Structure formats: C-alpha cells, structure tokens
Amino acid sequence: MTRLNYFETSPQAMDILLKQEAYLKQQFKENIALWELLKLRISQINQCAYCIDMHSKDARQYGESIERILGLSAWPDMPFYTPHEQSALAWAELITSGELITDVHYQEAVAIHGEQGLMDLTIAVNAINSWNRIAKAFKPEVGAYKPA
Numbered sequence: 001m002t003r004l005n006y007f008e009t010s011p012q013a014m015d016i017l018l019k020q021e022a023y024l025k026q027q028f029k030e031n032i033a034l035w036e037l038l039k040l041r042i043s044q045i046n047q048c049a050y051c052i053d054m055h056s057k058d059a060r061q062y063g064e065s066i067e068r069i070l071g072l073s074a075w076p077d078m079p080f081y082t083p084h085e086q087s088a089l090a091w092a093e094l095i096t097s098g099e100l101i102t103d104v105h106y107q108e109a110v111a112i113h114g115e116q117g118l119m120d121l122t123i124a125v126n127a128i129n130s131w132n133r134i135a136k137a138f139k140p141e142v143g144a145y146k147p148a
Contacts, residue, residue, distance in 0.1 A: 003138045020127050027120040033062045034085055038092050038121075039128045041072045045096050048132040054145040061147045087112040088121055095125040 007014050028035035036059040043051035059069055071078035075089050091109045094101050110118050 006134055006138050017127070017130065020123070024120065024124050024127060028124070033059065033064050034088060035124060036062055036064065037068065037072060037085065038088060038124060039131075040069065041075070041089055042092055042096050042125060042128045043132055044073060045093065046129065046132040046136070048135050049142045050135040050140050050145070051128070051132050053142050057145060057147050084112055091118070091121055092125045095122060096129055 024035065025032070036055050040052065040055040040059055043055055056069055060066075065080075068078075068080045071080050072089075075081055075086070081089065087109055091105075091113075094105060109121075113121055
C-alpha cells in the first residue's frame with residue numbers, strides 16, 4: 001500500500017523542518033560528517049530503514065569510512081571516534097532513549113560542546129527523531145533516495 005507523500009500533503013509543515021535542517025547544516029558545517037553520523041545512529045536506534053539508507057549514503061558522500069559507518073552500532077567499543085564524537089553520540093542516545101539526563105551527563109556534555117554547541121546538538125537530535133517518526137509513519141520507498 002502506498003502511503004501519502006508528506007511533502008505534497010503538507011508543504012508548509014515540511015518547510016519548517018527543512019528550514020531547521022538548513023540551520024543545522026550551517027551549525028555543523030565544520031563537522032558535517034558528525035552530523036550525518038548522528039543522523040545515522042539515531043535512525044538505527046529508531047529502526048528507520050529509509051533514514052538509515054539515506055544517511056549512510058550521505059555520510060559516504062561526505063567522506064565517512066565504511067568502518068566508521070558500520071561501527072556506529074557498537075561505537076562505545078570502537079576506536080574510530082574522537083572524544084567529541086563519542087560525547088555527541090552519547091548525548092544523542094540519551095535524548096533518543098528518553099533516559100534521565102543527570103547533572104553529570106549535562107556537565108560532561110556542556111564541557112565538551114559548550115552551551116551553544118549543546119543546544120544545537122540537542123536540536124539536531126530532536127530533528128532526526130522527528131524525521132524518523134515521519135518516515136516510519138508514511139514509509140517512503142527504501143533505496144529511492146539519491147544523494148545530491
């Protein structure tokens with residue numbers, strides 16, 4: 001069964017999400033690969049097949065290695081990620097899981113990312129969680145995404 005096309009059905013709502021993406025791309029411009037790794041890891045957690053396909057392709061386009069992409073599912077035990085990336089991935093998993101974010105978690109994250117960086121990271125995590133839920137509800141065709 002084909003489900004509705006969310007871009008055609010609600011272009012104004014989708015424009016809000018696209019503007020958010022444009023803001024985040026600007027904020028992550030110095031580390032666009034991290035942004036794609038975050039999107040991919042969160043999509044793995046949420047089991048969003050369309051988004052996993054999309055963000056693995058985008059990560060490759062931004063120069064990510066196969067080892068770092070495949071290693072995301074076990075990133076804490078992989079030697080491929082910097083402390084900054086590990087912190088971002090840990091924060092993303094906390095937000096996505098809905099776990100309690102303790103003062104220790106917060107202090108560690110803000111020490112590494114700074115206040116603005118942590119805010120942008122949190123918005124990025126919320127953004128991909130939102131995209132995952134939309135894609136899982138309306139099921140665009142997995143594999144149809146082609147990087148620009």
